Amino acid sequence: MMIPQGILIVFLFTLIHESIHRTPFRTQWLNDCIARVCSVLLVLPSDWFRYFHLAHHRFTQDHENDPELISPKPETMRQYLVHLSGIPVWWSHIKTLVINASGHCSDTFVPAKGHRKVRSEAQIMIAVYALMIAVSVHLQTAVLVYVWVLPAILGQPFLRIYLLAEHGRCPYVANMLENSRTTTTTWLVRKLAWNMPYHAEHHAYPTVPFYRLPEFHALIETELKQTENGYVRFHAKYIEQIR
Template identity: 55%
Template sequence: MDHKAVLARLPADTRAQLTETRDAPGLWHLASHLGAIIVIGALILARVPFWPVLMLPQGILLVFLFTLLHETVHDTPFRTRWLNRAAGLLCGALLFLPPVWFRWFHLAHHRHTQIPGKDPELAEPKPEALRGWLHHVSGLPVWTGHARTLIRNATGQGDAAYVPTARRTDLTREARRLLGLYACLLLLSLIAGSTALLWVWLIPLLLGQPFLRVYLLAEHGRCAFVANMLENSRTTFTNRLVRWLAWNMPYHAEHHSFPAVPFHQLPALHAHMAPHLAVTENGYRRFTAKYLSTLR
């Protein structure tokens, strides 16, 4: 069966329970995620013993805000609409990833998952050689891509096919505001003679990005180029800490099958769909080892 047939078997009351959005789970999760970032950032600024080591967990926490940004596209982390928008804006600003632009990009990815020529995630092919994998995992393509997107959008060249023509001015306005924000932060840091943002934000982002790249490769890497979400997306079984860090997105086949289900209900959805999952893996380390074994 494909994912549509599996979901069609769910009783109406079960579907209603699974898709019910609430503010409390998202607020608690966001508080713990941001709280960890603030605490570690404070320890870095306080120059506690071995403080440079803390920049790695700080970076991992920061880059995995991408999974929350990704969820806000679907308006599911919170019931209140403005909370979804505010969380998306915060995450996008921290990650140099314009959230309005990403919304259209990600919705196109969901509509055309793993369909060549239609899924925008396939515009950059997955690495097929070790050198390409190292380049991909380094995060350099991501940062250059984010910079290119911001500049193109700010100059009115955000003309991707998945963005409606009537909404392209939104991208220009958003990119200019973000660039203005970054310019202000740079100016204030220079005036104050402070390198705080360098140590608690920018360098940690660079250090954490490879971990996000490895994680994201597991979502669709080496999956079939078909429309069935049970075959084109991978669910990765992992520990509770990683599920917390990634806002339950390791349940990725489930998420793609039923994106209206909020993150806190994905374990429940998994219980219903587990017998039908076609592509799974036991941990990201195991997935990475298998992926590397296929490279030239």
């Protein structure tokens, strides 16, 4: 059961994503609250990620300014397997948390007015983790390891498989209908990912809420430049290109 549980945990990333766009709930405070709870489970500070993600939307596939391109997509089979393992992303999250907590955040997408916010956020998250560890030691229990840590580690490769299709092997151009990919998939995956397989649609018009994306897809489907029929097919083609 750890793998299904882990998939549910790591796909909270898509809920963080929606919450920082503030589309799941009507009130900003509730969106922000949900994002912060999920951020603890994924070791991904949500305020910092909001700055990161807004820059990604503004400069999608721009080598100079898209923060997602700081970590390049895998170009060899070894890089591909390491990427899917989830190890690099966990390390990146932990490193970001420590740097932000120390007050040494140098990310250009974080404005000067946001430095205090991301520092405080990281410090609070580290305090929460320290409290979790202290309580676990006091109670002599490893329950968090088995219901959270190990499942999340085992589930992360499935999130990597999903996310790589969003922009992997897409051209480095400004056109959002060309630099982002929409992937046809099952009802379950669409629900699990808050309709983000409609990714080109989301990038073209990020103000369209997740629950309207299927309708929006029907309107602009013929304009999409990058599409794929399923994640298995995407990865089969990806592997073929890097072998």
